[in-house]
Amino acid sequence: MKHAYYFCNISKLANVSYNTNSDCTSASRYLLFAVHRKMPTCWFVSEDDRHKPIQLPHHQALTLGRSPETRIKDQKCSRMQVELRADCNKGFIFVKQLGTNPTSVDNVVVGKGNQVTLKQGQKLHMVNQLFPYTVSFNEDASSPTSPREGSKPTKRPHQRDPCRDEAESPASKVATSSLQARAAYSPPLVEKATPVSAKVESAGHWSQGLKVSMQDPKMQVYKDEKVVVIKDKYPKARHHWLVLPWEFISSLKALRPEHCQLLKHMQQVGDSMVQKCPDGQTLRFRLGYHAIPSMSHVHLHVISQDFDSPCLKNKKHWNSFTTDYFIESQDVIAMLERDGKVSVKDGTSELLKLPLHCHVCRKEQATIPKLKDHLKTHLPS
Numbered sequence: 080m081k082h083a084y085y086f087c088n089i090s091k092l093a094n095v096s097y098n099t100n101s102d103c104t105s106a107s108r109y110l111l112f113a114v115h116r117k118m119p120t121c122w123f124v125s126e127d128d129r130h131k132p133i134q135l136p137h138h139q140a141l142t143l144g145r146s147p148e149t150r151i152k153d154q155k156c157s158r159m160q161v162e163l164r165a166d167c168n169k170g171f172i173f174v175k176q177l178g179t180n181p182t183s184v185d186n187v188v189v190g191k192g193n194q195v196t197l198k199q200g201q202k203l204h205m206v207n208q209l210f211p212y213t214v215s216f217n218e219d220a221s222s223p224t225s226p227r228e229g230s231k232p233t234k235r236p237h238q239r240d241p242c243r244d245e246a247e248s249p250a251s252k253v254a255t256s257s258l259q260a261r262a263a264y265s266p267p268l269v270e271k272a273t274p275v276s277a278k279v280e281s282a283g284h285w286s287q288g289l290k291v292s293m294q295d296p297k298m299q300v301y302k303d304e305k306v307v308v309i310k311d312k313y314p315k316a317r318h319h320w321l322v323l324p325w326e327f328i329s330s331l332k333a334l335r336p337e338h339c340q341l342l343k344h345m346q347q348v349g350d351s352m353v354q355k356c357p358d359g360q361t362l363r364f365r366l367g368y369h370a371i372p373s374m375s376h377v378h379l380h381v382i383s384q385d386f387d388s389p390c391l392k393n394k395k396h397w398n399s400f401t402t403d404y405f406i407e408s409q410d411v412i413a414m415l416e417r418d419g420k421v422s423v424k425d426g427t428s429e430l431l432k433l434p435l436h437c438h439v440c441r442k443e444q445a446t447i448p449k450l451k452d453h454l455k456t457h458l459p460s
Contacts, residue, residue: 159177183203326341369404399431
């Protein structure tokens with residue numbers, strides 16, 4: 080009865096009323112369970128065993144990237160590639176991409192400055208589909224013995240959806256309030272966060288933009304049972320289309336020998352787009368892929384070489400189409416047939432920083448406006 084009396088008084092602080100002593104006794108039992116129950120520990124686990132699991136403190140931001148701790152030496156990975164913040168009670172971590180090159184969760188690019196969640200069973204690639212990680216939550220403080228064991232979900236009683244409030248029942252509300260009241264007789268500070276589902280939806284919409292566009296009849300200009308052709312939302316030339324397979328293939332690195340026929344079909348469709356174009360005889364076209372695309376889902380660019388477009392605004396835009404960053408379609412197919420995979424050379428991302436050179440005469444230009452004025456001299460009259 081002493082516990083019930085104490086708990087009924089504490090319940091007044093939480094603005095929860097109880098009608099019977101049995102309610103107070105049940106809440107008291109819940110309090111004792113909550114006191115003795117340990118908070119799970121969170122571990123960030125390297126799937127390729129490069130290093131030991133890294134413990135992530137509850138609600139504390141930790142920045143990881145290229146470092147002796149992760150043993151990542153790839154220069155494409157920033158020293159501050161991601162910011163991780165664990166919620167050990169709810170069983171997930173927030174992942175925020177800080178680096179320039181893409182971090183992905185389950186093959187979906189996060190995007191610089193964006194934040195998503197990583198749950199048990201999902202896989203994070205630190206950069207460019209490399210260096211896989213999973214997250215593990217353990218009841219004890221010991222680290223997972225292996226990545227395989229660490230990636231399995233930990234069974235916990237009353238495990239809740241991260242998007243929902245943990246305290247829904249009156250007893251749980253009183254238990255939480257009572258613990259806080261015993262620690263300090265002042266209102267607890269509660270961190271106000273954006274709902275997890277909203278963050279995931281927002282980041283997902285950005286990184287999966289091509290999936291949305293390829294389903295939009297207004298964007299489609301051709302489709303068959305294997306591929307669809309859409310207009311580029313931000314064309315970098317007078318004529319700029321994207322050929323996408325209906326089959327989801329995250330990136331060039333995900334291509335396998337069995338995709339050769341699909342790539343050949345994509346090129347044939349691209350060639351037919353050029354043949355049907357009114358300017359197909361007067362303008363030169365190129366068909367190819369970006370070595371490190373910013374959007375998820377393999378897509379073939381079919382682009383005229385006039386580059387006469389207001390959407391071409393900076394050095395990155397220009398160099399992504401006029402340097403070796405742009406890989407010819409035939410070269411990708413040949414590499415896949417020869418090696419069974421498509422490889423991207425180290426340092427490819429540095430090509431985007433090269434000076435502005437005219438793709439016709441190779442004359443260097445100081446700024447994008449000057450380059451565009453110069454390009455007009457090469458346009459067919």
